[in-house]
Amino acid sequence: QVRLKESGGGLVQAGASLRLSCAASEGTVNGIAMGWFRQAAGKEREFVAGIGFDDRPYYPDSVKGRFTIFRDNAKNTVYLQLNNLKSEDTAAYYCARKWRGGPWKSRDEYDYWGQGTQVTVSA
Numbered sequence: 001q002v003r004l005k006e007s008g009g010g011l012v013q014a015g016a017s018l019r020l021s022c023a024a025s026e027g028t029v030n031g032i033a034m035g036w037f038r039q040a041a042g043k044e045r046e047f048v049a050g051i052g053f054d055d056r057p058y059y060p061d062s063v064k065g066r067f068t069i070f071r072d073n074a075k076n077t078v079y080l081q082l083n084n085l086k087s088e089d090t091a092a093y094y095c096a097r098k099w100r101g102g103p104w105k106s107r108d109e110y111d112y113w114g115q116g117t118q119v120t121v122s123a
Contacts, residue, residue: 002027002097002112009093009117012085020080020117022095027112030073033098035110036080038091038119047105049080050098058104085121092116 003026008019020036022029033052039045049069050058057069068081078095096110103109 002029004029004095004097004112004114006093006095006114006117009119011120011122014086014121014123016085016121018082018085018119020082020093020095020119022078022080022114024076028076029071029078029097030076034069034071034078035096035098035104036067036069036078036093037096037107038089038093039116040088040091043091045094045107048093050104051078060105082119085119087121087123089119090121092118 002024005023005025007021012018031053035050036048037045038048047060048063049067051069051071066084071078094116095114097112098109099111100109
C-alpha cells in the first residue's frame with residue numbers, strides 16, 4: 001500500500017517556475033520508479049516525467065529542458081521542477097508509482113496515484 005499526495009501547484013504567470021512535491025504518507029518512493037503525469041481539461045492524461053529506481057530521469061520531448069524530476073530519500077518525496085512555464089502547461093499534475101517495466105508513458109504501468117495538484121499558467 002502506497003499513499004501519495006501532491007502539493008506545490010498554483011497560479012503563476014508565463015515564464016515562472018514551480019516545484020511540485022509528491023510525498024508518500026504510507027509506503028516509500030525511495031528506490032522506486034515513479035512518474036508524473038498531467039491532465040488538462042478535456043484532454044487525456046499525459047506523461048511528463050519519470051525517475052527510475054536508479055534515479056535516472058525520463059522526459060518526453062514536449063517538456064525536455066524545462067522540467068526536472070528528482071528525489072529526496074530523506075523526505076520520502078519525489079519532486080518535479082517546472083521552469084519557464086507556458087499557458088499550455090496548465091493542467092492537474094499527478095504522481096504515480098510505476099510497478100511494471102513497460103513504457104513510461106503508459107498509464108497501465110502505474111498502480112498507485114495521488115489526487116493531483118493544479119497548475120494554472122496565465123499568459
